[in-house]
Amino acid sequence: xxxxxxxxxxxxxxxxxxxxxxxxxxxxxxxxxxxxxxxxxxxxxxxxxxxxxxxxxxxxxxxxxxxxxxxxxxxxxxxxxxxxxxxxxxxxxxxxxxxxxxxxxxxxxxxxxxxxxxxxxxxxxxxxxxxxxxxxxxxxxxxxxxxxxxxxxxxxxxxxxxxxxxxxxxxxxxxxxxxxxxxxxxxxxxxxxxxxxxxxxxxxxxxxxxxxxxxxxxxxxxxxxxxxxxxxxxxxxxxxxxxxxxxxxxxxxxxxxxxxxxxxxxxxxxxxxxxxxxxxxxxxxxxxx
Numbered sequence: 001x002x003x004x005x006x007x008x009x010x011x012x013x014x015x016x017x018x019x020x021x022x023x024x025x026x027x028x029x030x031x032x033x034x035x036x037x038x039x040x041x042x043x044x045x046x047x048x049x050x051x052x053x054x055x056x057x058x059x060x061x062x063x064x065x066x067x068x069x070x071x072x073x074x075x076x077x078x079x080x081x082x083x084x085x086x087x088x089x090x091x092x093x094x095x096x097x098x099x100x101x102x103x104x105x106x107x108x109x110x111x112x113x114x115x116x117x118x119x120x121x122x123x124x125x126x127x128x129x130x131x132x133x134x135x136x137x138x139x140x141x142x143x144x145x146x147x148x149x150x151x152x153x154x155x156x157x158x159x160x161x162x163x164x165x166x167x168x169x170x171x172x173x174x175x176x177x178x179x180x181x182x183x184x185x186x187x188x189x190x191x192x193x194x195x196x197x198x199x200x201x202x203x204x205x206x207x208x209x210x211x212x213x214x215x216x217x218x219x220x221x222x223x224x225x226x227x228x229x230x231x232x233x234x235x236x237x238x239x240x241x242x243x244x245x246x247x248x249x250x251x252x253x254x255x256x257x258x259x260x261x262x263x264x265x266x267x268x269x270x271x272x273x274x275x276x277x278x279x280x281x282x283x284x285x286x287x288x289x
Contacts, residue, residue, distance in 0.1 A: 004029040004050055006185060007066060007098075009089065010075030014145060015104065018178035019073070024048055028186055033065050056085035062092035069096065073185055074124075075104040080242045083120035090127050100134035100191065102184050104177070107141045107196055108258055115249040136190045138181060140197040141259050142171040144280045147208070151287035154212065154220055161223045162205050163230040164254040169205075170198035173275040176266045183269050196263040200274040208277060215281050216289050227252070 008023075010016040011032040023030055024046055031050040052065035056076065066072065072093055076082050086103075093101060109121040121139075128135045150160035177197055184190045203211075209222040225233065227248050234244040253259060266274040281288065 004031050004048075005068065005070040006030040007033060007052070007069040007072045009033045009056075009073060010077065010104075013075065013077055014143075015174050015177055015181075016075055018175050019181050020046070020049075022178055022182040023185070026182065026186065028182075031065070031069065033062075056088055057081075059088055059092050059095075062089055063096045066093055066096035066098055069093075069098050071100040071102065071185060072098050073102045073104070073181060078117075078243065078246075080240070083123055086120075086124045087127055090124060090131065090133075094131045094133060098133065100136070101128050102136045102138065102181065102190075103128065104181070105137045105139045107139045107198070107261075108253065109137070109139060113253075115253045116246050117250060118253070134191040136184050136192070137194045138177065138184070138197055139194060140172050140177045141199070142169050142254065143177075144171045144173045144199070144275075144277060145284075146171075148284065148287045154216075154288045158219055159221050159223050160205075160209070161225055161230075161233060163225045163227055163248070163251040164205060165224055166204050166206065167255045167257050168202040168207075168260045169254050170200075170202040170260060170262045171277065172197055172199045172266070173280050176270070176274050179270045179272070180266060195265045195269065196261070197265050198261065198263045198274070200262065200266075200276055202260045202262055203277060211278055212281060212288065215278065215285075 008016065008019065008030050011020050027048065029048045031052050033052050033054050035055060036053060054061040054065035074086060074089055076085055090101065103125060105121040105125060106118055109118050109125060111119055111122040111126065113119050125137050147160065153159050180195065180197055205222040209220045212220040230248055230251065231244055234247060
């Protein structure tokens with residue numbers, strides 16, 4: 001087993017999987033924190049990977065998993081307990097002597113935001129600062145891959161839904177988020193920085209529908225819903241109430257035009273231009289066609 005001073009959380013999720021692929025291609029050794037041995041088995045074939053089993057709700061297991069680690073990547077899946085679990089990780093990392101946390105946050109994170117997800121990210125960011133650890137906060141915008149959740153309705157109904165009106169959003173491909181994270185985790189010079197991560201253009205969902213229509217060679221429509229309609233649709237789709245509330249707040253945030261800014265972080269950090277929405281669609285045709 002190779003020795004490593006780098007730990008990755010969320011390694012089996014969408015962003016984490018892309019990050020792991022990039023680190024493997026860079027021949028970088030790392031320790032992956034997984035919840036159970038089944039998750040560990042999914043990654044055991046990677047020669048650069050050391051597996052540590054730990055529970056984000058069990059501080060002792062985290063401290064043990066973090067022994068010898070200097071830099072950690074913090075990413076957890078969306079849950080009602082996300083703030084508490086991330087704070088557990090941060091406190092355990094401090095106790096274990098971790099010097100630097102790279103946290104996947106969200107664009108416009110702020111403790112005073114009306115959006116619960118933006119508040120919780122800011123609470124965790126501020127805790128890392130309070131403890132005096134080095135930090136890098138990666139704040140991506142709306143994920144392009146979120147559109148895959150509408151793949152069935154796009155493919156069979158020619159429609160997708162939202163509640164952000166005609167507001168433009170500089171959505172970003174998760175492959176670019178992972179590309180920035182890989183560079184930040186393996187280079188010096190990113191200490192105590194905040195990076196907003198967006199795509200190369202700001203598009204409305206109506207414009208996205210036009211691009212989908214052109215590439216798929218069939219009419220695709222964006223259906224704009226009000227908050228009440230969106231709540232009902234998400235309820236029917238089986239989302240829990242806490243997540244429905246958070247998503248509606250997210251959409252209201254987008255509708256206010258607060259997610260339209262374009263940053264050059266992807267190009268600045270990786271040396272490559274951000275992946276455009278058209279390229280995203282071409283690369284994910286199997287979900288839409």
